[in-house]
Amino acid sequence: MTALVLPPFVRLGGGALNELPDALQQAGLKAPFIITDPFMASGGVLERVRGILEQAGYTMRAFTETVPDPTVACVNAALAALRDGQHDCVIGLGGGSPIDTAKMVAVLARHDTTPSGLKVPHIQNTPGLPVIAIPTTAGTGSEATRVTVITDEVSDEKMLCMGPAYQPHIAIVDYELTLTMPRRLTADTGTDALTHALEAWVSKKASPFTDALALTAMQRIWKWLPVACEEPGNREARAAVMQGAFEAGMAFSNASVALVHGMSRPIGAHFHVPHGLSNAMLLPEITAWSLSGAPERYAMAARVMGIAEAGASDAAAGEALVEGLRRRNREIGVPTPKEHGLDVARWDNLLPLMAEQALASGSPANNPRVPTAQDIVALYHRVWAA
Numbered sequence: 238m239t240a241l242v243l244p245p246f247v248r249l250g251g252g253a254l255n256e257l258p259d260a261l262q263q264a265g266l267k268a269p270f271i272i273t274d275p276f277m278a279s280g281g282v283l284e285r286v287r288g289i290l291e292q293a294g295y296t297m298r299a300f301t302e303t304v305p306d307p308t309v310a311c312v313n314a315a316l317a318a319l320r321d322g323q324h325d326c327v328i329g330l331g332g333g334s335p336i337d338t339a340k341m342v343a344v345l346a347r348h349d350t351t352p353s354g355l356k357v358p359h360i361q362n363t364p365g366l367p368v369i370a371i372p373t374t375a376g377t378g379s380e381a382t383r384v385t386v387i388t389d390e391v392s393d394e395k396m397l398c399m400g401p402a403y404q405p406h407i408a409i410v411d412y413e414l415t416l417t418m419p420r421r422l423t424a425d426t427g428t429d430a431l432t433h434a435l436e437a438w439v440s441k442k443a444s445p446f447t448d449a450l451a452l453t454a455m456q457r458i459w460k461w462l463p464v465a466c467e468e469p470g471n472r473e474a475r476a477a478v479m480q481g482a483f484e485a486g487m488a489f490s491n492a493s494v495a496l497v498h499g500m501s502r503p504i505g506a507h508f509h510v511p512h513g514l515s516n517a518m519l520l521p522e523i524t525a526w527s528l529s530g531a532p533e534r535y536a537m538a539a540r541v542m543g544i545a546e547a548g549a550s551d552a553a554a555g556e557a558l559v560e561g562l563r564r565r566n567r568e569i570g571v572p573t574p575k576e577h578g579l580d581v582a583r584w585d586n587l588l589p590l591m592a593e594q595a596l597a598s599g600s601p602a603n604n605p606r607v608p609t610a611q612d613i614v615a616l617y618h619r620v621w622a623a
């Protein structure tokens with residue numbers, strides 16, 4: 238038996254943003270509150286959304302100060318702004334950071350608690366306000382998931398919060414909103430999506446349903462991400478990576494992620510490395526370490542992505558996958574933590590805590606090869622100057 242949680246209403250394709258009023262009407266929603274970041278506010282995207290809504294008779298208020306890796310303070314500020322008005326839904330406009338902020342605000346608007354009280358192992362089943370997710374990166378897939386990640390800026394912990402309550406009611410997946418992404422952001426968010434797909438595929442919680450999404454997402458992203466990096470205006474490439482990110486989001490939301498994400502969150506929390514980049518730093522070496530846990534699955538991933546021949550042995554295909562991931566990182570310019578300029582003394586000192594935080598999130602337990610805290614410390618050392 239497979240239990241699934243999926244976004245109930247989706248508008249997918251170029252120009253989908255124009256269907257936002259129709260999607261709101263379909264869901265019976267009348268008074269949206271938008272949560273977004275300063276780039277969307279200053280870059281014209283928010284004004285475009287305001288025009289589309291006002292032309293359809295909606296008035297709109299907005300909070301425009303979300304921060305990357307949204308913090309408890311950011312969530313509380315957005316919640317206070319929401320409560321200054323009368324709203325029946327929350328729109329998250331931007332990358333994963335504004336969308337995750339919107340998800341948490343929507344739950345807190347109806348529940349008297351705090352983000353710290355909602356982190357895993359708590360599972361939030363009681364819904365908050367309906368969320369409309371409009372992603373502008375491709376991507377975290379947050380528009381498709383029952384997950385939100387909020388950083389406790391006091392303890393430097395990225396809190397994984399899960400449950401159907403965080404599942405967006407409407408996802409507006411419009412690749413045209415990603416055309417403005419610069420190369421680094423395109424590469425990092427696209428590799429985040431690839432990591433979601435690969436980890437959902439090898440996860441101990443995978444199912445035949447999530448397998449189908451994970452495989453198609455890996456194939457699409459592997460082929461088209463380099464094109465999107467080299468040709469930012471290539472609409473076919475942008476559309477493919479956006480769809481792959483959405484598919485990968487549905488896959489990992491129902492199959493979970495694994496060791497890469499478990500180890501990535503502490504890097505983001507302590508060193509403020511962007512989420513997609515910290516995943517990319519880890520992906521090749523964690524995959525190499527994990528191969529023995531699911532050789533046939535990693536081999537299938539290599540074949541589906543076109544990295545290994547159909548007739549290659551599982552061992553050869555797995556090795557080809559690792560080499561392909563290392564090569565791809567070089568091609569798209571992913572630095573090692575050392576090359577990224579992280580402080581080696583601080584890195585070494587924090588590793589035991591980071592290993593504990595990784596294990597506490599639960600994600601490493603889904604990995605096909607399950608690590609101990611000592612394994613994770615050794616892997617952080619291995620990744621440092623890989």
Ligand SMILES: NC(=O)c1ccc[n+]([C@@H]2O[C@H](COP(=O)([O-])OP(=O)(O)OC[C@H]3O[C@@H](n4cnc5c(N)ncnc54)[C@H](O)[C@@H]3O)[C@@H](O)[C@H]2O)c1
Pocket residue numbers: 274275276277304305306307331332333334335337373374376377378379382383384385386414415416417418419422426429512513
């Ligand atoms: N909830 C989930 O399922 C899930 C999954 C993975 C990651 N996350 C979280 O998502 C966050 C990362 O999100 P992200 O990688 O999308 O980045 P982000 O939302 O933090 O945005 C990064 C930067 O890119 C800019 N940007 C966004 N869209 C742009 C565009 N179209 N053109 C130009 N610039 C643009 C933003 O303004 C910001 O400055 C992390 O906090 C991570 O933990 C959540």
Ligand SMILES: CCCCCCO
Pocket residue numbers: 384386397489490492493494498
């Ligand atoms: C199911 C847990 C997924 C967490 C991915 C966001 O880092």
